[in-house]
């Protein structure tokens with residue numbers, strides 16, 4: 062069955078070079094949800110991650126046992142955090158995700174990205190979810206986020222169900238982390254044991270959003286240094302960029318490559334020619350800024366390693382994708398090749414790096430709060 066989804070993409074208008082709707086926020090049908098359903102039946106090992114079956118090992122309230130409370134590299138987070146207080150938390154997250162992704166298959170990608178944009182600003186503390194208020198300049202208005210981030214309604218939906226089941230227990234920051242994992246698994250990607258117990262921030266930082274989130278035209282040096290600033294290395298950079306195996310980007314994020322890459326009115330010559338021509342029809346020199354193109358033109362809704370294969374062929378969509386291969390700094394080129402050759406290796410490293418990213422700046426213990434509504438502080 063593996064290729065029922067691939068088959069559909071190839072024959073759909075989201076195939077290579079395809080343009081999609083101008084609207085970044087409405088539903089876009091990439092594939093039929095049965096693909097995901099079938100895949101889940103087939104790959105049993107992935108079910109454990111989704112169902113939370115393995116979570117809770119090593120958990121202990123009393124700190125006896127072997128609970129990885131400190132010194133675990135997870136900054137005080139641990140997988141069994143909700144095992145007693147809300148054992149169904151992850152099941153609720155996943156059930157809302159299934160509904161949301163079947164309505165709009167792109168939602169998996171949007172939710173994965175939301176966690177990234179949260180973690181790179183003040184850490185993974187759900188700062189990205191706060192609306193503007195008296196003391197809050199919402200991160201939603203920052204350059205990398207405005208007219209771009211999606212999925213806030215789905216997070217609200219998850220939060221509402223969790224508040225019903227376990228009032229004031231599950232933080233919005235943990236919801237983002239669980240939604241990112243669930244979205245990965247439901248798209249055919251790896252699962253991982255997810256450390257939990259993050260608290261939600263009472264502040265947000267629009268200016269740090271503008272500073273910390275890498276722009277799409279970044280050089281390899283910029284990417285490496287913005288990841289390093291978060292305690293992430295080149296391996297994390299390359300594997301996490303593999304998140305671009307799903308989802309879409311607007312014309313405005315790659316237009317420069319097509320028409321004026323080096324301020325000389327010439328395109329980026331590392332782009333494969335037919336791919337380049339297809340992109341030009343999606344993204345004209347003037348206008349069309351909100352036209353979307355898949356980040357992985359072969360399988361935009363399937364979490365696989367084709368993103369890396371396409372980069373080898375000069376078919377990375379963003380400058381930041383292509384420079385991982387062409388940037389000629391450090392080992393990123395080698396890593397792109399290895400992940401293109403070995404999907405298992407990519408999955409394994411992506412899972413590890415997601416845990417590392419998910420641990421950035423987590424608020425634990427008495428720091429922060431568990432918001433009742435993810436859009437505002439209590």
Ligand code: HEM
Pocket residue numbers: 167169170171172173174177208209210211275276277278279284298301302304305307308309310311312314356379381
């Ligand atoms: C390495 C630096 C990165 C850069 C420069 C970058 C840049 C971008 C840009 C420009 C877009 C399109 C936004 C738009 O059209 O409005 C995008 C989409 C996306 N990014 Fe990244 N990104 C990076 C890393 C990551 C990471 C680490 C992840 C997650 C692990 C991620 C996941 C995604 C996903 C899933 C989408 C598609 C979202 C959707 O379809 O709604 N990105 N990224």
Ligand SMILES: [Ca+2]
Pocket residue numbers: 178179180181182183184185186187188189
């Ligand atoms: Ca944050």
Ligand SMILES: [Ca+2]
Pocket residue numbers: 305306307357359360361362363364365366367368
């Ligand atoms: Ca893909």
